[in-house]
Amino acid sequence: MANGSRQAAWEFFGAELKRRREDAGLTQVELGARVFVSGGYIGQFEQAIRKPQRDVAQRIDEALQTDGIFERLWRKLIKEQPYTEYFAHAAELERLATEICEFAPAVVPGLLQTREYARAMFLANKPLAADEYIEELISGRMVRTQLLKDATRPVYWAVLHETVLRVPVGGPTVMAHQLDHIARLMRERKVVLQVLPFAAGAHPDMGKVMWLMEFEDAPPTVYTEGVLSGSLLDEPAVVKRARASYDLMRAAALSPEASLALVESAAEDFRRCASTT
Incomplete structure (x- = not known):
């Protein structure tokens, strides 16, 4: 499903939700109270x-007595979008964020990846997949x-563990190009990046993405990811603890200037390795 068609489908979801809510004689605030979210x-x-999220769609069905229609719509729309189910909602929120702070312990974050690096990652996870499927991913x-190229891009701050710079994903040539790409984004001031x-x-x-x-008009959210799973949390106390952990990592990391020098040095190391193989 193309992005435009998918957005139109979500707009149908929203219009149907509004119609069913009004038919039930509920305000947004009243429905929100019943499904444990704000009226906003x-x-x-x-x-x-x-x-x-799916559990909210389920609670909407229960509150409006809609026989599961919103959960079925949710499943259909999530299934037809290009991300895994556990990551899909985080990807949607990513587009709405005014600021994103990310910690990557082992691999280059998706927002910073080159096509060749992404290919190597997907092939490592799905070595028997058809070429067409890998290209879709x-x-x-x-x-x-x-x-990160949009004029309205969010403020993006990443902390990468040094492991990210040293593991030769895709081989030395791919890694050299990947690190050159990160360095270019840093020099162009499109991202703030530190290396731990x-x-x-x-x-x-340790070990957790x-x-x-x-957001402009919504509470902050933290997303963490494990093996074939992800958690999206907006409980204030949890977000506060996550922010404290992130601040500690930033304090322990190299400065952006020193980090840029290390990224460029690692890229050069991979280039020399590529030239000797």
């Missing part, structure tokens, strides 16, 4: 600005990277 969230669902990843060096030792949330997202 219900309004954003109805305008297709935000997409509900790469295309979805490249659509995400456009976010090996010398920093132990750090909070973590994003913090801020």
Whole structure:
């Protein structure tokens, strides 16, 4: 399903939600109270600005007695979008964020990946997949990277563990190009990036991908990812603890200037390796 068609489908979801809510004689605030979200969230669902998570769609069905229609619509729309189910909602919120702070412990974050690096990652995870399927995955990843090229792009701050710079994903040539790409984004001031060096030792949330997202008119959200799973949390106390962990990692990381020098040095190391093979 093309992006335009998918958005139109979500707009239908929102229009149907508004119609069913009004038929039930409920305000946005009243429905929100019944499904444990704010009335503002219900309004954003109805305008297709935000997409509900599955449990919220289920509770809407229960509150409006709609025989599962909103959960079925949700499943249909999520299934036909280019991301895994556990990541899909985070990808939608990413487009709405005014600020994204990300920690990557092992691989280059999706927003920073080149096509060749993404290909190597997808092939490592799905070595028997057809070329057409891999190309679809790469295309979805490249659509995400456009976010940092938009004039209205969010403030993006990433902390990468030094491991990210040293693992030769795709081989030395692919890694050299990938690190050159990151360095270019840093020099063009499209991203703020710090490297957490090996010398920093132990750090909070070791081994876990973590994003913090801020929004214009919604509470901040934290997303963490594990093996074939992801959690999107907006409970204030949880977000506060995640922010504290992220701040500790930033404090332990190299400065942006020193980080740029390390990224460029690692790229040069991979270039020399490529030239000798």
